[in-house]
Amino acid sequence: MVKRMSSLRSSSGNSLRARYPHSYHQHRRDRVAGGDDYWIFGTHAALAALSNPDRECSEIRVTHGFAKANQNRRELEGAFIVDSEQLDNLLPVGSVHQGIAMRTRPLLSISIKDFLNAISPTARVCVSILDQATDPRNIGAILRSAAAFGVKALIVQDRHTPRETGAMAKAASGALEQVPIIRVTNLARTMGFLKANDFWCVGLDGNANKTFSEVNFSQRTALIFGSEGEGMRRLTQKNCDLRVKISVTSRVESLNLANAVGISFYEWAR
Structure with missing residues (x-):
C-alpha cells in the first residue's frame, strides 16, 4: 500500500487551521462521530481534496490512463496505479470514478x-x-x-x-x-x-x-x-x-x- 500522509503538505492561508484555529485545535483529536475513512472518487472531487491542506489522505489509486494524462501533477506523487476494474470493485456499485480514488477521513468540524x-x-x-x-x-x-x-x-x-x-x-x-x-x-x-x-x-x-x-x-x-x-x-x-x-x-x-x-x-x- 502506498501512503501519502497529510503531514507532508504545507498549510496555506485558505486552510481550515488558518481560518478557524480555535476550532481546528479543539476538534483535532475529537472528530465527529462516524469519522471512519472513506473513498473520494471522480476527477474534480479527488483533485480538489488532494489540494486541500486539511485533508488527511492515506492512499491514492489511479488507473493507467489517468496516470498518463496527469503525469505532471505533484499531488499524485506516490499514487498506486491499478486497473479500472480494481477501482470499480473498491467503490460502491455505480460509482463514476473517472480513473481516480483517494482514501481520506472526514474534514474537521468548525464551530x-x-x-x-x-x-x-x-x-x-x-x-x-x-x-x-x-x-x-x-x-x-x-x-x-x-x-x-x-x-x-x-x-x-x-x-x-x-x-x-x-x-x-x-x-x-x-x-x-x-x-x-x-x-x-x-x-x-x-x-x-x-x-x-x-x-x-x-x-x-x-x-x-x-x-x-x-x-x-x-x-x-x-x-x-x-x-x-x-x-x-x-x-x-x-x-x-x-x-x-x-x-x-x-x-x-x-x-x-x-x-x-x-x-x-x-x-x-x-
Whole structure:
C-alpha cells in the first residue's frame, strides 16, 4: 500500500487551521462521530481534496490512463496505479470514478462561533441551514451551488444529517473542500444565535405569501430549507423572520431540494 500522509503538505492561508484555529485545535483529536475513512472518487472531487491542506489522505489509486494524462501533477506523487476494474470493485456499485480514488477521513468540524469571528462585520454574508436533509447527493449539489454563488457555510443538525461520503463529494465537485459544513446540536438555538449576530433568517416555504423577488436581503442572511419530503419543521418555521417562496408554474407542485436551494442562492446573490 502506498501512503501519502497529510503531514507532508504545507498549510496555506485558505486552510481550515488558518481560518478557524480555535476550532481546528479543539476538534483535532475529537472528530465527529462516524469519522471512519472513506473513498473520494471522480476527477474534480479527488483533485480538489488532494489540494486541500486539511485533508488527511492515506492512499491514492489511479488507473493507467489517468496516470498518463496527469503525469505532471505533484499531488499524485506516490499514487498506486491499478486497473479500472480494481477501482470499480473498491467503490460502491455505480460509482463514476473517472480513473481516480483517494482514501481520506472526514474534514474537521468548525464551530459557529469561530465561523462568525472569522467573517468581516461589514461584509455581505449568506449562510444556509438545512433542516434534516438526508440525501448525500443533494447535500453535495447544495455545496456546489453555495460555492458558485458565494454562500459561506452550510449549517446542519448533527444527529439527522449524513456524514461525508464519496457520493456527497462527487456531487459537490470540489465544493466540499471550499464550503465548511457546521454541525450543530439544536437548529432553533443556532438560529437564535445567528439573529443575535445580526443575521436575518429567511425560510423557503411553498405556502409563503412573498416571493424572492419581493425581498430586499439584509447584509447578513441565513437561508433555511426543510428536508426533501417534509419541509421545515414547525419550530424551525417559527424561528424564521420571514418565509418566502419560489415562483413556479402550475405544471409542477414543487422542486427538488437541490434545485430549489440553487435558485434561492442565485436570488440572494443577484
